[in-house]
Amino acid sequence: MTLDKAKKGSKVKIININNKDIKSQAIRIGLFEGAVFMCSEKLPGGPVILQNKLQEIAIGRGLAVSIDVEGV
Amino acid sequence: MGHCHDNNINIKVKDGEKKLVLVGNPNVGKSVFFNKLTGLYVDVSNFPGTTVDISYGRYKDYVVMDTPGVYGVSSFNEEETVARDVILFGDVILNVVDAVHLDRDLFLTKQLIDMGKPMLIALNLMDDVRRNGLKIDVVKLEELLGVPVIPTTAIKGEGMDAVLNSIGKAKVGNRNPRLIEKIQSYLDKVDNEAEALLVLEDDETVAERHEIEISGQRDEIYRERRREVDEIVGYTVVETSNGASLRTKIGRWMLNPITGIPMLAITLYIMYKIIGIFVAGTIVGITEETIMEGMYRPFIEGLVGGFVNPETFLGSVLIGEFGILTMAPIYILGLLLPLIVGFYVLMAVLEDSGYLPRIAALVDRSLTAMGLNGKAIIPMILGFGCVTMATMTTRILGTKREKIIATVLLGLAIPCSAQLGVIAGLISQLGAFYTMVYVISIFIVFVVVGTILNKLMPGESSQLLIDLPPIRIPQLKNVILKTVQKTWMFLKEATPLFILGALLISFMQYTNILVAIQNAVAPITVGLLELPKETATAFIMGIIRRDFGAAGLTSISMTPVQVLVSLVVMTLFVPCIAAIMVMFKERGYKDALLIWLGSFVVAFLTGGIIAFIL
Numbered sequence: 001m002t003l004d005k006a007k008k009g010s011k012v013k014i015i016n017i018n019n020k021d022i023k024s025q026a027i028r029i030g031l032f033e034g035a036v037f038m039c040s041e042k043l044p045g046g047p048v049i050l051q052n053k054l055q056e057i058a059i060g061r062g063l064a065v066s067i068d069v070e071g072v
Numbered sequence: 073m074g075h076c077h078d079n080n081i082n083i084k085v086k087d088g089e090k091k092l093v094l095v096g097n098p099n100v101g102k103s104v105f106f107n108k109l110t111g112l113y114v115d116v117s118n119f120p121g122t123t124v125d126i127s128y129g130r131y132k133d134y135v136v137m138d139t140p141g142v143y144g145v146s147s148f149n150e151e152e153t154v155a156r157d158v159i160l161f162g163d164v165i166l167n168v169v170d171a172v173h174l175d176r177d178l179f180l181t182k183q184l185i186d187m188g189k190p191m192l193i194a195l196n197l198m199d200d201v202r203r204n205g206l207k208i209d210v211v212k213l214e215e216l217l218g219v220p221v222i223p224t225t226a227i228k229g230e231g232m233d234a235v236l237n238s239i240g241k242a243k244v245g246n247r248n249p250r251l252i253e254k255i256q257s258y259l260d261k262v263d264n265e266a267e268a269l270l271v272l273e274d275d276e277t278v279a280e281r282h283e284i285e286i287s288g289q290r291d292e293i294y295r296e297r298r299r300e301v302d303e304i305v306g307y308t309v310v311e312t313s314n315g316a317s318l319r320t321k322i323g324r325w326m327l328n329p330i331t332g333i334p335m336l337a338i339t340l341y342i343m344y345k346i347i348g349i350f351v352a353g354t355i356v357g358i359t360e361e362t363i364m365e366g367m368y369r370p371f372i373e374g375l376v377g378g379f380v381n382p383e384t385f386l387g388s389v390l391i392g393e394f395g396i397l398t399m400a401p402i403y404i405l406g407l408l409l410p411l412i413v414g415f416y417v418l419m420a421v422l423e424d425s426g427y428l429p430r431i432a433a434l435v436d437r438s439l440t441a442m443g444l445n446g447k448a449i450i451p452m453i454l455g456f457g458c459v460t461m462a463t464m465t466t467r468i469l470g471t472k473r474e475k476i477i478a479t480v481l482l483g484l485a486i487p488c489s490a491q492l493g494v495i496a497g498l499i500s501q502l503g504a505f506y507t508m509v510y511v512i513s514i515f516i517v518f519v520v521v522g523t524i525l526n527k528l529m530p531g532e533s534s535q536l537l538i539d540l541p542p543i544r545i546p547q548l549k550n551v552i553l554k555t556v557q558k559t560w561m562f563l564k565e566a567t568p569l570f571i572l573g574a575l576l577i578s579f580m581q582y583t584n585i586l587v588a589i590q591n592a593v594a595p596i597t598v599g600l601l602e603l604p605k606e607t608a609t610a611f612i613m614g615i616i617r618r619d620f621g622a623a624g625l626t627s628i629s630m631t632p633v634q635v636l637v638s639l640v641v642m643t644l645f646v647p648c649i650a651a652i653m654v655m656f657k658e659r660g661y662k663d664a665l666l667i668w669l670g671s672f673v674v675a676f677l678t679g680g681i682i683a684f685i686l
Contacts, residue, residue: 022537027294028143029539030176035298041327046437047446047536049327053311054172054204056323058433060445060536 003064012069092134093162098141100170104226165191178301185245187266192220192242207310218246326430351414364406394577415457420554424546442522445536455486459647470534483646485518573649644675
């Protein structure tokens, strides 16, 4: 499934980031293939918030659509 | 090897001096280290071709250079380009790391180590580590990285002396052996190993400088580096407690629309109270009226008037109504400076507290409809202070498309503080109905123009991808430092624009061009907008300085509908002459001209529609 489909409170593993422009930047703030996050918040129609330990990342909905994840 | 490239850095280094470069992710407290090292004697050097300034100073026989906060070394944006070149220029690297976010920060650290320069690490924010129930095995971390790691809490001064004493012990860390092997093939084509690594990682600028084709290995190298970082974090960081602390909870409330929207509303209301009432009223009353108008103007007029006849062209250029020694400094120092300082203080508080990125996430959804992402809220908020300042801030947006949309919306629909005061005064006399029509009209223009631009403009806007740092209480020292730096930047960039603007207007006034334009505009204002002829003068004055125009309206007798129409039209015009010039500077001649002329069309069209309906 894609990240925008992940349920709030669920744990997801990043499988693929299908956005060339953002991939390298994403890796550097900790968003990369294989990383496991908790989907800690989903703003209605808006960004998905991922959390790993103390780190949180906000990902725009349009970008979340292009990120493949699987439930853990 | 050895052919020298112009790295764009105009910092003088004496013989025997070493170059120490401070590198770190954004908001890790790097500036505290820089200030500790360099003391008061800091120079600022603009990086040619960019808007980024590099601060540098001296510590013993080191030239210490600061870099913008980055997540990695490459050329993804202006900050990175500058940081990269300063790092390449440096001899020793002091990497400041946020100990709470090792998994994020060590990516940059590992990359720096792979560049092969001697370095040391300040493991900062150790107090936060304890507070968050984490434990870090510093000895193990040092062993795994192969460079000195010194725990610090910079804002409390803890560990600072240890860092200073360890600079001499900086060494090349444990580099990835596979990368050392891979860069061999580039070494004869570039100046050093650091450059070779960047070429290997597909850095197009460095590759181009040395005329090397990039190999497309970046993703693979980044992934491997990521794995290394995770391994290191796994060995060295222990979580002793779990569960959401109060600060985590507050962070959540800020994001959740049900709690977040009221919190944002309250925050904006407080900002309005501070800036709109206190700064724009009380403070500006003192700085503009009492000091600049009351004391400075008579002084400068007397002084210059002794040499130059105020009636001559030179006289009017210097001390006339729009004089470069009268209007320009009174406007910049009396009116703008307090507002800019006020805004930057509040923005620094929002940023350092961790609230600003959460606001960006909260409003992201609403802004995507207009081709912007949540980050664009920053220039939008600043626009209510000064559109000139806000237009400069559109640099933080990801694509040219977003920069144009944001510039258009700022110019059109965001009234700056100078103007808001006068508008509020005029519209409050008309009552609630007209106030509502005014607010709704401007809001509709904002949404409609943004949506249309998003549909019409080619390309795609960038998506929101931001790190949400933990909620913290901002440090006063840091807030002051940021405010001073940004205010100084603004004054440096905007002052020439205001002076040039003043010159231009004086010239137009002296040659009667101003009157000619007013007469040319009059048919539109009378015919289409059904307004008295004199409003054209107020409109033209409004372009010179937004508040002039709005104030000019008070002296014309008009019906409530006419007042409303003229206020709407005036708000929609591109703000003052400085804002117009900054638009031209930031967006280029062609785009800016289109935006500017377009704003007239939208303004007159909207005004005409309201005049027709009401």
